[in-house]
Every structure is written in C-alpha cells, then in structure tokens.
Amino acid sequence: MPLGLTETMMPKQFRLMILAVFMIVVTAVGMDLGLAWMYVFAVTHPGCPKPQYIPGIATPEEHWLKMEDGKILRVWYYPSRNGAAILAMGSMGGSLGSQLPPVGFLIQHGYGVLQVDSRACAVPPNLVTLGLYEVYDAASGLAFLQSRPEVDPSRIGAFGFSMGGAAVVRMAARCPGVAAVLDEGGYFNLGRDFVELDEPVNIIQQLFLYTIAHLFWREVEASPWESSPLDDVASISPHPLFLIYGEHELINGRGEQQYQAARQPKELWVVPGGAHGTNYWVAKDEYERRVLEFFAKALRE
Numbered sequence: 001m002p003l004g005l006t007e008t009m010m011p012k013q014f015r016l017m018i019l020a021v022f023m024i025v026v027t028a029v030g031m032d033l034g035l036a037w038m039y040v041f042a043v044t045h046p047g048c049p050k051p052q053y054i055p056g057i058a059t060p061e062e063h064w065l066k067m068e069d070g071k072i073l074r075v076w077y078y079p080s081r082n083g084a085a086i087l088a089m090g091s092m093g094g095s096l097g098s099q100l101p102p103v104g105f106l107i108q109h110g111y112g113v114l115q116v117d118s119r120a121c122a123v124p125p126n127l128v129t130l131g132l133y134e135v136y137d138a139a140s141g142l143a144f145l146q147s148r149p150e151v152d153p154s155r156i157g158a159f160g161f162s163m164g165g166a167a168v169v170r171m172a173a174r175c176p177g178v179a180a181v182l183d184e185g186g187y188f189n190l191g192r193d194f195v196e197l198d199e200p201v202n203i204i205q206q207l208f209l210y211t212i213a214h215l216f217w218r219e220v221e222a223s224p225w226e227s228s229p230l231d232d233v234a235s236i237s238p239h240p241l242f243l244i245y246g247e248h249e250l251i252n253g254r255g256e257q258q259y260q261a262a263r264q265p266k267e268l269w270v271v272p273g274g275a276h277g278t279n280y281w282v283a284k285d286e287y288e289r290r291v292l293e294f295f296a297k298a299l300r301e
Contacts, residue, residue, distance in 0.1 A: 156178060160186060
C-alpha cells in the first residue's frame with residue numbers, strides 16, 4: 001500500500017474510533033440516566049391505592065388535614081376508648097385500613113388509632129418522598145391526636161412501617177409529645193440506603209446507584225442523606241423505642257446499628273424467618289403480644 005494512502009486513511013480511522021467510543025459513552029450515560037429516572041419516578045409517583053377497611057372493625061372517621069406545605073391529606077381515625085392513641089404511618093401507599101402497619105388488634109384493645117394516607121393521594125397529589133417530607137405529615141397527625149378530647153395527650157404513641165417507621169422516628173426526635181415509638185422495618189439513612197448494597201458492586205453499578213440518589217434529590221428538592229433515623233434514634237430517649245426487623249431485612253436496615261445508637265429504654269426484636277412486610281404474618285400471635293405489651297407499658301396512666 002503506498003505511503004501516501006496509509007497517511008490519509010489513519011486520521012479517518014482514528015476519527016471513526018473516537019466517534020464509536022463517544023457513541024458508546026453517550027448510550028451508556030443515557031441508559032444510566034433513563035433507568036435511574038424510571039426508578040425514581042416509580043417511587044415518587046406510586047399511584048393512590050384504594051384502601052380496604054379492616055375486617056371486623058367499625059368504620060373510621062374520615063378527616064382531611066392540612067400539612068405544613070399546604071397539601072391536604074386524608075386520615076382515618078378510630079376514636080380512643082382507653083384514653084391512649086397511636087399514630088400509624090405506612091409505606092408508599094399510606095397506612096389506611098388494612099395496609100401496614102397492622103393496627104386492628106390495637107383498636108380492639110381500646111386504643112385510638114390515626115392512619116395517615118400517602119402523599120400520592122393528597123389534594124392536590126404530591127410526590128412521595130420516602131420519609132423526607134412525610135415527617136411533617138406525622139407531626140400534623142400528632143397535633144390532631146393531641147386535639148382530641150378523648151385522648152390523654154401524655155399517652156400518644158407512634159407506630160411506623162418501612163418509610164413510615166423512618167418518619168415517626170424523625171418526628172419523635174423533634175416533637176416531645178410522642179410518648180413511645182415503634183419502628184418496623186425502617187431504613188437507617190435514605191441516601192446510604194440508595195447507594196449501599198449488602199453485596200459488593202462494580203464501578204458501573206455504583207455509578208447507577210449514585211445516579212438514582214441524585215435524581216431523587218433533584219426530584220424532591222431535598223438531600224436523601226438528610227433523612228437519617230440512625231442519627232435520630234438517640235433523641236427519642238427518655239421515651240421508649242421498639243425496633244422490629246425480620247431476620248432477612250435486619251442487615252439491610254442496619255437494625256443492630258440503630259439499636260446500638262439508641263439510648264434506653266429500647267428494645268429490638270428480630271423476627272425469625274421474617275422479611276420486609278411479612279413479620280406480622282410470620283409470627284402473628286407473638287407480634288400482637290409484643291406490640292400490645294410495649295404500648296401498654298409505655299402509655300399506661
């Protein structure tokens with residue numbers, strides 16, 4: 001091949017190689033952003049589920065409460081018959097009716113229960129923020145219970161599941177009116193929960209996880225690292241804290257670390273064979289007994 005021809009072809013080949021690398025990088029970044037955004041959109045826009053009433057329990061009162069950011073959120077209230085009341089906060093779908101956390105047995109034992117709906121069901125509909133802004137919903141729920149004439153304001157507890165567990169921990173650390181906190185399956189720090197997995201990850205996987213965390217930050221306009229029950233559990237003392245984690249969610253939720261960070265009085269129950277959202281069904285009788293004993297002791301007259 002003549003020397004002149006080789007010299008003219010090499011720059012063209014080089015340009016094609018650079019273009020190919022550029023296209024690969026653009027495609028990879030596009031896929032990373034696209035998949036991460038799909039995930040973030042799914043968790044912040046979960047849809048508004050239709051709640052199912054608790055079997056065998058009287059129909060609750062329905063109220064609409066104004067949150068600190070002006071949103072109007074639905075709550076269901078089962079009036080107290082023993083002077084004590086429990087604020088119930090759930091996962092992305094809220095806590096109305098038969099959704100977790102389970103409260104039917106508490107209502108049967110005379111406790112008033114206030115269930116707070118998902119922000120996806122607010123008027124107008126709002127983003128679900130996985131506990132960041134739901135802490136304000138919990139505070140509004142607490143204020144509602146404190147205003148009820150049949151409720152002793154010194155006998156109000158909070159019971160949260162998943163992101164609701166994180167929300168009640170964070171709210172109780174800031175609001176002195178919560179006499180007892182039960183957190184089932186709550187995360188330890190939202191930002192770290194996004195980016196830290198239980199198993200080793202490669203650099204591409206790590207980049208994807210950080211992309212999710214930062215797109216979530218951009219969407220809700222607050223850093224997920226700010227929502228850190230691990231840093232708040234100590235502030236609940238001198239009021240009692242009860243942590244419930246299934247055997248198969250304990251490590252992911254850093255249940256042991258949260259227990260160690262909390263001050264007395266505190267309790268941790270690891271449900272054998274339990275996982276996120278299954279603990280009640282795996283050990284129903286013991287679950288009800290432990291929860292009733294916890295609130296009976298913490299909210300006694």
